[in-house]
Amino acid sequence: MAQRLTDRQLECLRLSATMTDKDIGRHLGISHHTVSLHVREAMRRLQVPSRKAALRLIASDPLYGPDAIAPRAGPVPVQFAPGDPVDDMEAMIGASARTWPLPPPPRRSVRLGLILLFAAVAALITVGIVNVVFGAVGTLAAHAPPNAILTPD
Missing domain, CATH: 1.20.5 (Single alpha-helices involved in coiled-coils or other helix-helix interfaces)
Structure with a gap:
């Protein structure tokens, strides 16, 4: 591995196995653009062309351990990033209650x-x-x- 990943890059990359950038951003309380930047920087440091290849690489590296890809445990708690417009119904019923993502x-x-x-x-x-x-x-x-x-x- 060329360079070590920061904790935030590793966390974003691990969560990207089961979540979208927007979901990761809401989960971590950051913008989805920031999540995308962290994942791209991690891929650059690992010298791989895709997220899938990056996940495979960190899963096989003893530095990051066998738990490199965190399993998804239930619905993601709804946390809105600063500046995100929030739909009142979504806040009342929770993001997991809807089946299709709506704008x-x-x-x-x-x-x-x-x-x-x-x-x-x-x-x-x-x-x-x-x-x-x-x-x-x-x-x-x-x-x-x-x-x-x-x-x-």
């Missing part, structure tokens, strides 16, 4: 902006339709015979 809902400002944009487009379309109808009625009224339109005297 976080849009922020309120984005939702409000989309609603206002939709309302403005709908208003413009409505005004356009009203103008077309009034224009058509006015054109037809100009070409109508004089006794076709009854007006109160």
Whole structure:
């Protein structure tokens, strides 16, 4: 082995056997980008092209011991990294209760902006339709015979 891994690199690499970078980040309380950096640096130090090769190498190295790949024990406790948007339902029911990973809902400002944009487009379309109808009625009224339109005297 070229260089020794730091404890954090080793921990991230071991957890990557059974978890995604986002799950590892939540578990350790760090960003998933930081997890990715730790794993890439570990792969660079071990001089291997993939995570799988890195895990195989540390599993066979007596320096890291036979427990190089930690078994997954039950659901991962939900810990949100600083700055991550948190869905209220996910916090209430826990991340393990959902079966499909969903993207976080849009922020309120984005939702409000989309609603206002939709309302403005709908208003413009409505005004356009009203103008077309009034224009058509006015054109037809100009070409109508004089006794076709009854007006109160």
